[in-house]
Amino acid sequence: MSEPQGSKLIRTLLDFDRFTADDVRAILNTTDVMAQVLERPVKKVPALQGFTVATLFYEDSTRTRLSFERAARAQSADVMTFSKGGSSVSKGESLRDTVATLEALAVDAFVVRHPSAGAAHQVASWTDKAVINAGDGRRAHPTQALLDVATYERSVDAPVEGRKLVIVGDVAHSRVARSNAALWRLLGADVTVCGPPTLMPQHGGLPEGVTVETRLDRALDGAHAVMALRLQQERMHEARFASPAAYAEQYQITEARLAGAQDDVKVLHPGPMNRGVEIDGRLADGPQSLVTQQVAMGLPVRMAVLYHLLVGKGGSA
Amino acid sequence: MTTQPLRTAIRGVHVMNGTEDLGVRTAVLSDGRIEGYDLDGPFDVEVDGSGLVLTNAFIDPHVHLREPGFEVKEDLASGLRAAAAGGFGTVVSMANTDPVIDNPEQVRGLLEKAADIPGARLRPAASLTFGLKGERLTDAAALQEAGAVMLTDDGIPVADSDVMRRACEWAADLGLVVQTHSEDPSLRGAGVMNEGAVSERLGLPGNPREAEAVMVFRDCQIAAMTGARVHIAHVTCRQALDVVRWFKAQGAPVTCEVTPQHLTLTDEALAAFDPMVKVAPPLRTAGDVEALTEAFVAGEVDCIGTDHAPHTLDEKRQDMLSAPFGIANIEVAFPLLVETLVQPGRMTLQALLHRFQHGPADVMGWDAPSLEPGSPADLVLLNLNDARTVEPHTFLSKAKFSPWEGDALHGWPVQTWVGGRSVFERG
Amino acid sequence: MSDPKATLFTADEIGRALTRIAHEIIERNKGSERLALVGVHTRGVPIAERLAARIADIEGREPAFGKLDITLYRDDLTEIALQPVVKRTEVPFDVSGMNVVLCDDVLYTGRTARAALDALVDMGRPNVIQYAVLIDRGHRELPIRADYVGKNVPTRRDEVVKVRLTESDGADEVLLVDRKDAL
Numbered sequence: 001m002s003e004p005q006g007s008k009l010i011r012t013l014l015d016f017d018r019f020t021a022d023d024v025r026a027i028l029n030t031t032d033v034m035a036q037v038l039e040r041p042v043k044k045v046p047a048l049q050g051f052t053v054a055t056l057f058y059e060d061s062t063r064t065r066l067s068f069e070r071a072a073r074a075q076s077a078d079v080m081t082f083s084k085g086g087s088s089v090s091k092g093e094s095l096r097d098t099v100a101t102l103e104a105l106a107v108d109a110f111v112v113r114h115p116s117a118g119a120a121h122q123v124a125s126w127t128d129k130a131v132i133n134a135g136d137g138r139r140a141h142p143t144q145a146l147l148d149v150a151t152y153e154r155s156v157d158a159p160v161e162g163r164k165l166v167i168v169g170d171v172a173h174s175r176v177a178r179s180n181a182a183l184w185r186l187l188g189a190d191v192t193v194c195g196p197p198t199l200m201p202q203h204g205g206l207p208e209g210v211t212v213e214t215r216l217d218r219a220l221d222g223a224h225a226v227m228a229l230r231l232q233q234e235r236m237h238e239a240r241f242a243s244p245a246a247y248a249e250q251y252q253i254t255e256a257r258l259a260g261a262q263d264d265v266k267v268l269h270p271g272p273m274n275r276g277v278e279i280d281g282r283l284a285d286g287p288q289s290l291v292t293q294q295v296a297m298g299l300p301v302r303m304a305v306l307y308h309l310l311v312g313k314g315g316s317a
Numbered sequence: 318m319t320t321q322p323l324r325t326a327i328r329g330v331h332v333m334n335g336t337e338d339l340g341v342r343t344a345v346l347s348d349g350r351i352e353g354y355d356l357d358g359p360f361d362v363e364v365d366g367s368g369l370v371l372t373n374a375f376i377d378p379h380v381h382l383r384e385p386g387f388e389v390k391e392d393l394a395s396g397l398r399a400a401a402a403g404g405f406g407t408v409v410s411m412a413n414t415d416p417v418i419d420n421p422e423q424v425r426g427l428l429e430k431a432a433d434i435p436g437a438r439l440r441p442a443a444s445l446t447f448g449l450k451g452e453r454l455t456d457a458a459a460l461q462e463a464g465a466v467m468l469t470d471d472g473i474p475v476a477d478s479d480v481m482r483r484a485c486e487w488a489a490d491l492g493l494v495v496q497t498h499s500e501d502p503s504l505r506g507a508g509v510m511n512e513g514a515v516s517e518r519l520g521l522p523g524n525p526r527e528a529e530a531v532m533v534f535r536d537c538q539i540a541a542m543t544g545a546r547v548h549i550a551h552v553t554c555r556q557a558l559d560v561v562r563w564f565k566a567q568g569a570p571v572t573c574e575v576t577p578q579h580l581t582l583t584d585e586a587l588a589a590f591d592p593m594v595k596v597a598p599p600l601r602t603a604g605d606v607e608a609l610t611e612a613f614v615a616g617e618v619d620c621i622g623t624d625h626a627p628h629t630l631d632e633k634r635q636d637m638l639s640a641p642f643g644i645a646n647i648e649v650a651f652p653l654l655v656e657t658l659v660q661p662g663r664m665t666l667q668a669l670l671h672r673f674q675h676g677p678a679d680v681m682g683w684d685a686p687s688l689e690p691g692s693p694a695d696l697v698l699l700n701l702n703d704a705r706t707v708e709p710h711t712f713l714s715k716a717k718f719s720p721w722e723g724d725a726l727h728g729w730p731v732q733t734w735v736g737g738r739s740v741f742e743r744g
Numbered sequence: 745m746s747d748p749k750a751t752l753f754t755a756d757e758i759g760r761a762l763t764r765i766a767h768e769i770i771e772r773n774k775g776s777e778r779l780a781l782v783g784v785h786t787r788g789v790p791i792a793e794r795l796a797a798r799i800a801d802i803e804g805r806e807p808a809f810g811k812l813d814i815t816l817y818r819d820d821l822t823e824i825a826l827q828p829v830v831k832r833t834e835v836p837f838d839v840s841g842m843n844v845v846l847c848d849d850v851l852y853t854g855r856t857a858r859a860a861l862d863a864l865v866d867m868g869r870p871n872v873i874q875y876a877v878l879i880d881r882g883h884r885e886l887p888i889r890a891d892y893v894g895k896n897v898p899t900r901r902d903e904v905v906k907v908r909l910t911e912s913d914g915a916d917e918v919l920l921v922d923r924k925d926a927l
Binding site: 042 | 813815816817818819827828829830831832833862863866867868
């Protein structure tokens with residue numbers, strides 16, 4: 001059996017616009033190996049020895065930041081942390097200046113989370129080092145989508161190709177939804193997004209072939225995987241829906257609502273969950289739920305991404 | 318002006334403006350006015366105008382000169398000199414400074430300071446409400462007495478319709494122009510670019526055309542109601558044009574302008590996440606650019622307002638949410654439109670000149686620019702023959718960067734006179 | 745296919761060398777108890793498989809068998825292609841206390857062996873690690889030697905030793921090729 005091989009040198013993971021299915025398969029294949037490393041007595045390899053990874057978090061997300069930092073250290077890379085409130089990020093220094101400063105400190109990879117869409121693209125335009133988008137505004141969160149695919153495929157021991165993913169909730173404001181829709185489509189899955197009309201994208205903008213549906217029962221028909229998105233309370237104040245209860249009444253994912261889905265349907269949630277709002281708590285804890293596995297998959301996925309972006313022709317360490 | 322202007326002859330130059338064409342002449346300037354044509358010497362200064370066009374200096378009803386308060390972006394001296402370099406002889410400065418230009422002393426202060434600056438003439442606007450807060454009306458009569466030529470809260474839409482109505486009632490009585498930045502604040506929301514397929518693709522918050530169109534409708538309605546001369550700043554989309562067109566057909570006292578960027582760039586320019594082209598109202602689609610171009614060529618749009626909006630490079634190099642809105646463009650506005658509209662044959666040079674001269678003069682209710690002897694010698698010499706590259710480092714504006722950097726354009730101003738004095742000469 | 749300068753090993757010679765090495769392994773380890781053969785991806789794997797089969801024939805007992813990918817342990821990253829290809833490591837037994845024979849096709853600088861040793865000890869604490877190779881071509885950059893060698897071949901650095909095996913390449917042979925012809 002031959003392993004999938006990426007088609008080109010990849011230095012950035014900003015979104016999946018320039019990725020082929022083979023590029024993604026190469027990373028997912030390495031993810032398997034990284035997961036194996038994490039099961040061993042010595043959960044560390046020297047693969048990225050001599051590399052330095054900087055995390056630039058302009059939005060609070062300790063969980064994602066720690067996941068990237070652990071992924072770097074598990075491969076023996078050094079880590080520098082720049083997070084909001086903790087460093088010069090809070091002192092009004094511009095993103096561009098921070099990147100220039102870190103480049104001068106011989107950083108090899110930037111992991112960027114920022115409230116503004118395109119911030120990681122901007123960083124990539126200022127540096128030739130590796131750049132990973134760890135979430136930019138509502139645009140993209142590619143490592144989350146990779147870990148969601150990896151989690152699902154591992155749970156059913158089959159590729160997502162030909163299967164149906166349904167993403168339910170605030171799709172319009174969700175980078176998780178956008179990246180998952182892009183990635184599952186890229187890998188040959190069917191994707192339907194579902195939620196209130198006020199939380200659906202208004203002008204297309206979703207990847208080609210994604211179905212938009214506002215009726216949950218129709219959306220869930222034949223689904224292999226259902227992803228519930230976190231409902232932000234602030235959207236209520238933006239007049240997008242009447243109340244969390246009213247939202248739950250129509251869009252909460254429950255055992256009963258999954259009746260029309262496949263027998264082996266899996267339930268995903270990017271976390272943190274509002275139990276009783278977008279997802280029924282019992283379902284989240286039940287056998288169909290992959291929520292815990294998703295969290296665990298973050299580490300090997302991010303290890304694989306760092307490895308692929310840093311190693312290869314032109315690797316500088 | 319400190320020194321007496323010199324008697325100047327501009328030889329062998331094609332003299333024309335938006336309405337007249339005098340052919341190739343030697344133009345003579347003295348005592349701050351056009352003395353006449355093909356007159357005898359002696360002359361203090363002689364300029365070879367062969368192959369060039371001499372025309373009335375341009376009028377810009379919409380510039381941000383940033384003084385007082387934001388001199389790091391631009392000040393009166395740099396802004397008025399940049400305007401002269403762009404061929405402008407008169408500019409109307411916006412009031413969104415710090416402090417806001419909302420009292421007569423500030424208007425007088427600006428005028429005094431500008432009088433010593435060798436550049437375009439300053440005709441300041443004053444704010445429509447105190448502090449641009451949209452609540453209490455400024456003293457329109459006193460502001461006009463001090464020299465303000467326009468009332469506007471530009472930069473911020475006037476959210477309260479009754480405030481807008483009452484301001485227009487004052488303005489109608491005084492004969493002042495009210496200029497409006499027409500966008501519905503709640504519909505605009507936190508949008509940083511045009512809402513549409515591109516904003517969805519880029520994941521950036523969108524600002525829909527309808528936010529502009531509904532506010533343009535309100536402002537036109539209030540113009541019709543009060544009889545005030547209401548000038549709609551920076552129209553950007555087909556919907557807003559349709560509204561303006563309809564009200565004009567009803568005889569409402571409404572005028573509108575379009576910016577050079579909205580005639581030349583689309584929302585696709587934001588695809589590289591470069592905040593350089595982040596403006597408000599936002600760049601729209603190719604369809605809107607075409608609609609604007611048709612209306613501009615047809616004269617349904619009265620004039621160009623550059624909305625010259627300088628910022629520092631550091632400010633414009635932030636992320637897409639944090640970077641401020643605006644492009645500094647006054648030095649490239651005319652050649653950019655020569656290149657975009659005249660060179661390909663979309664409109665004549667004379668029609669374009671009209672939108673920079675008679676158009677804005679009509680909007681402001683000023684005397685029509687004229688080339689008759691005795692008219693003010695606010696003139697610009699243009700080179701339509703040779704292309705020249707946009708080189709932002711040569712800008713006189715403090716904002717030395719441009720979305721059009723590297724573009725080869727025809728129609729650059731070569732020399733500008735204000736009141737018969739040469740205030741700009743291209744090196 | 746590149747133009748070989750010489751055939752270093754024919755199919756028959758490869759077979760005989762592996763049989764000899766299998767006997768040596770049994771002799772050195774006094775049988776096949778607690779014996780494990782671990783092949784280094786890619787061509788070390790079929791070599792380990794063949795040695796394991798021979799040892800099973802001789803001893804009547806299958807030694808433990810595993811596959812090791814050492815990509816994550818390499819120190820010569822620039823030799824990795826556009827995108828790295830990492831294969832699964834499959835060592836389905838506890839290496840602690842085992843007599844592990846690492847198997848590879850060619851011993852050259854010793855860097856692969858070094859990486860394999862690191863990878864192996866990260867999995868546990870073997871009783872002993874031995875090293876078996878089909879070809880030793882010299883030019884060591886680290887203090888590493890093989891316990892079992894099919895054939896010692898003097899080479900120049902600008903030459904490439906190409907090992908072809910039926911499992912991966914459709915035939916058994918070892919060729920000597922000029923580097924410029926090797927790609």
